[in-house]
Amino acid sequence: MASLVRPRRFQTEEELNTVRRLLGWSPHEAAWGIRAGSVPLGDLRTGEFVLFISHISTGLGLPISSFFLLLLEDFSLQLQHLTPHSILMTSMFFHLCEMFVGVRPCVILFRHFFVLVKSGKHKDEVRAYYFQTRSDLRTPYIPGLTGGKW
Amino acid sequence: MIATTEANERLVMPTGGPASDRQSWRAKPSLPSEFDPVLSKIRALAESGLTSLHVLGDFLKCRIANLKQRPRPAWSFTGLQGCSRTYRGEGSDLTQKGLEVLVRAVTGEIFIPEHLILPQGVVPLCEDSSLRAAVLANL
Numbered sequence: 001m002a003s004l005v006r007p008r009r010f011q012t013e014e015e016l017n018t019v020r021r022l023l024g025w026s027p028h029e030a031a032w033g034i035r036a037g038s039v040p041l042g043d044l045r046t047g048e049f050v051l052f053i054s055h056i057s058t059g060l061g062l063p064i065s066s067f068f069l070l071l072l073e074d075f076s077l078q079l080q081h082l083t084p085h086s087i088l089m090t091s092m093f094f095h096l097c098e099m100f101v102g103v104r105p106c107v108i109l110f111r112h113f114f115v116l117v118k119s120g121k122h123k124d125e126v127r128a129y130y131f132q133t134r135s136d137l138r139t140p141y142i143p144g145l146t147g148g149k150w
Numbered sequence: 151m152i153a154t155t156e157a158n159e160r161l162v163m164p165t166g167g168p169a170s171d172r173q174s175w176r177a178k179p180s181l182p183s184e185f186d187p188v189l190s191k192i193r194a195l196a197e198s199g200l201t202s203l204h205v206l207g208d209f210l211k212c213r214i215a216n217l218k219q220r221p222r223p224a225w226s227f228t229g230l231q232g233c234s235r236t237y238r239g240e241g242s243d244l245t246q247k248g249l250e251v252l253v254r255a256v257t258g259e260i261f262i263p264e265h266l267i268l269p270q271g272v273v274p275l276c277e278d279s280s281l282r283a284a285v286l287a288n289l
Binding site: 065 | 151152153154155156158160161162163164167168169170172174175176178179181188189190191192193196197200201202203205206208209212214215217218219220223224225227252255256257272274276282285286
C-alpha cells in the first residue's frame with residue numbers, strides 16, 4: 001500500500017510571514033496571531049487552534065466571522081470536521097448573499113439550501129463532514145463547482 | 151500552524167463526530183415570508199447563468215476574506231484601499247496569472263478565463279451604486 005504524503009507544516013518565520021501576508025497582516029502587525037505547530041497538540045493555549053492553509057485560501061480570516069461560527073454551532077461542528085470544499089462553499093454562499101443578492105447571510109437561509117453529510121464508512125474514525133446542496137429545492141441554487149467532496 | 155483568536159469551543163480539535171444527530175443535519179427550516187424576495191433574487195441569478203465559479207472569481211478578485219469578521223458588508227467594497235481587503239493599496243490587484251494560480255489551487259480545476267466572466271446583466275453590487283440602492287431598498 002502506498003504511504004501517505006506527510007502533511008506540510010509551516011515552521012520557519014519566513015514561511016509564517018507568507019501565511020501572515022495571506023491573512024492580510026504585516027509581520028509586525030500581528031506576529032502573535034500564528035505560530036508554528038508541533039505534534040502532539042497538547043500545548044495549545046486558550047484561544048489557540050489548528051489552522052490549515054486551505055482554510056485561508058477558501059476565505060477564512062481572523063477573527064472568524066460570527067456567521068461562520070454560528071453555522072458551526074448550529075450543526076455542533078468543530079472547524080476541523082469540515083472539508084476545505086465545504087468551507088469554500090460557505091464562503092461562496094456568503095459572497096453570493098452580500099455581493100449579488102444584497103443581504104447579510106444567515107444560518108436559516110444557508111440551511112434552506114444545504115444539508116450536512118458525513119464522508120467515510122468506518123465507525124471508529126472522526127471522519128470529515130461536508131455540505132451538499134439539497135436535491136429537493138424548489139428555488140434553484142447557483143450551480144456548484146465540479147470538484148468533489150474534498 | 152497554530153493561530154490565536156478569541157477562544158471559541160467550535161475551534162477546538164474534535165475527538166469525535168458532531169454532537170448533533172444526523173436527522174437534524176437534513177432538517178429543512180421553514181423560511182418566513184420575508185425571505186421570498188431573497189429566494190426570488192437567487193432564482194433570478196441562477197437562471198441568468200451565475201455559477202459558483204463566477205462567485206469564486208469575484209471574491210478572489212476583490213481580495214476579501216468572506217469568513218473573516220469585517221466592519222462592512224461586501225456590497226460596500228471600495229476598491230484597492232477598502233478596509234475589507236486582505237491586500238490593500240497600489241499594486242494589490244490580482245494579475246490574470248495570479249487569479250489563475252488561485253482558482254486552480256482552490257478548485258483543482260483547469261482554469262478557463264471565460265468561465266469567470268459574469269453573465270450579461272449580473273453586476274456585483276459594489277460596482278453599481280444605483281443598483282445597490284435599489285436592491286437594498288427592496289430586500
